[in-house]
Amino acid sequence: MHDHDHDHGHDHDHDGHHHPRPASDIELRARALEALLVEKGLVSSDAIDAVIDRYVNDVGPQNGARVVARAWTDPAYRDRLLSDATSAIGELGYAGDEGHTMVVVENAPDVHNVIVCTLCSCYPWPVLGLPPTWYKSAPYRARVVAEPRAVLQEFGVEVPETTEIRVWDSTAEVRYLVLPMRPEGTEGLAEEELAELVSRDSMIGTGLPQTPAAR
Ligand code: FE
Numbered sequence: 001m002h003d004h005d006h007d008h009g010h011d012h013d014h015d016g017h018h019h020p021r022p023a024s025d026i027e028l029r030a031r032a033l034e035a036l037l038v039e040k041g042l043v044s045s046d047a048i049d050a051v052i053d054r055y056v057n058d059v060g061p062q063n064g065a066r067v068v069a070r071a072w073t074d075p076a077y078r079d080r081l082l083s084d085a086t087s088a089i090g091e092l093g094y095a096g097d098e099g100h101t102m103v104v105v106e107n108a109p110d111v112h113n114v115i116v117c118t119l120c121s122c123y124p125w126p127v128l129g130l131p132p133t134w135y136k137s138a139p140y141r142a143r144v145v146a147e148p149r150a151v152l153q154e155f156g157v158e159v160p161e162t163t164e165i166r167v168w169d170s171t172a173e174v175r176y177l178v179l180p181m182r183p184e185g186t187e188g189l190a191e192e193e194l195a196e197l198v199s200r201d202s203m204i205g206t207g208l209p210q211t212p213a214a215r
Contacts, residue, residue, distance in 0.1 A: 034048055055125060055129055055130050059094075059125065059126060059129050060128070060129035060200075061127075061128050061129060061198075061199070061200035061203065062195070063092075063094045063126065063127045063128070063129075064124075064127035064128050064177055064198070064200070064203045065195040065196070065198035065199075065203070066092055066191075066195050067081065067088075067089055067092060067094070067104075067127060067177070068179055068180065068194075068195070068198045068202075068203065068209075069191045069192070069194035069195035069198060070092065070191060071104075071179055072182040072186075072191075072194055073191045073194065077091075078179075081104050081179065082104055082106060082179075085102040085103050085104040085177065086099075086100070086101055086102045088104075089102055089104075089126065089127060089177075094126040094127055095126055096125070096126050097125060097126075098122070098123065098124065098125035098126070098175065099124045099125050099126035099127065099175055100173075101173055101174050101175065102124060102126075102127070102174075102175055102176075102177060103168075103174055103175070103176050103177075104176070104177050104178075104179050105166065105168055105176055105177075105178055105179065106178075106179040107178060107179065107180050107181045107205075108181065109163070109181075110162065110163055110164060111163065111164050111165075111166060112152075112157075112159045112163050112164070112165050112166070112205065113165075113166050113167075113168060113176075113178045113205050114144055114148055114152065114165060114166070114167050114168070114178070114204065114205030114206060115167075115168045115170060115176040115177070115178060115204050115205055116135075116140065116141055116144045116145065116167060116168070116169055116170065117135075117141065117169065117170040117171075118141050118142070118145060118169050119141075119169075119171075120136070121135065121136040122170035122171060122172060122175060123135060123170065123175065124170075124175035124176065124177050125175075127177055127203070128177070128200060128203060128204070132200070135204065144167055145167050145169075148165045148167055149165060151206075152165070152205075152206060155201065155206040155207060156207075157206065157207060157208060177203055178202070178203050178204060178205040179203075180198065180202040180203065180208060180209050181209075182194070182209070183197060183208075183209050183210070183211045183212070184211065185211060185212050185213060186211075186212055189212065196210075196215075197209045197210045197211070197212070197215070
C-alpha cells in the first residue's frame with residue numbers, strides 16, 4: 001500500500017504500510033523533540049521507549065475486549081459501563097492518558113455506532129492501544145461522516161438500511177468505545193472465550209465480533 005493510497009477496502013491489511021517511505025513532518029518533529037529533551041536532560045530515551053513499549057505490547061484491544069466480554073456476561077456491569085464508562089472501565093484496571101473521559105456507545109439491532117476523530121487521531125488508548133494507520137487517514141476521517149454506510153461496506157460490514165448509523169467524533173476530552181452486539185451462538189461461552197471474539201475493529205465500529213463458527 002502506498003502512502004497516497006488511503007483506500008481501506010477490507011481486502012487490505014489495515015495497518016499495512018510495508019513499503020519504506022520518507023518520515024512525515026510529524027515524525028521528524030517528534031524525533032527532533034525527543035533528541036532535544038534528551039540533550040537537555042529532561043527525559044531519557046529509555047523512558048520514552050518504555051512508554052511506546054507499553055502501548056505497543058501491554059495496552060491494546062485485548063483490554064477493550066475484556067470490557068466488552070464483561071458487559072455481555074454481567075448486566076449490572078453493562079449498566080455501569082453505559083452510565084459511567086470511565087469508572088466501569090477503571091474497575092478492570094484500564095485508565096490513564098488518552099482515556100480520562102470515556103463514553104461507551106452500544107450497538108443494537110436498530111443502531112450501529114462508529115467512532116472517528118475528524119480533526120486528528122483521538123482514540124481511546126487505555127482500551128484499544130494505539131490507533132491503526134487508516135483511523136488517522138484523511139479519507140477515513142472525512143468519509144465516515146459523509147458516507148458511513150459506504151465506508152462500512154468497504155470494511156466488509158453490511159449495515160441494514162433500517163439500521164441507523166451513528167458516528168461519534170472523538171475529541172481531546174471525550175473518547176468513545178463501541179459495545180458491539182454479542183454474536184449468536186455464544187450462549188455457552190465463558191467471559192474469556194467471549195473476549196477472544198471481540199476484534200479491535202468491532203470496538204471502533206468498522207467491524208463486527210467474530211462468531212464461534214467462524215473461528
Ligand atoms: Fe484527534
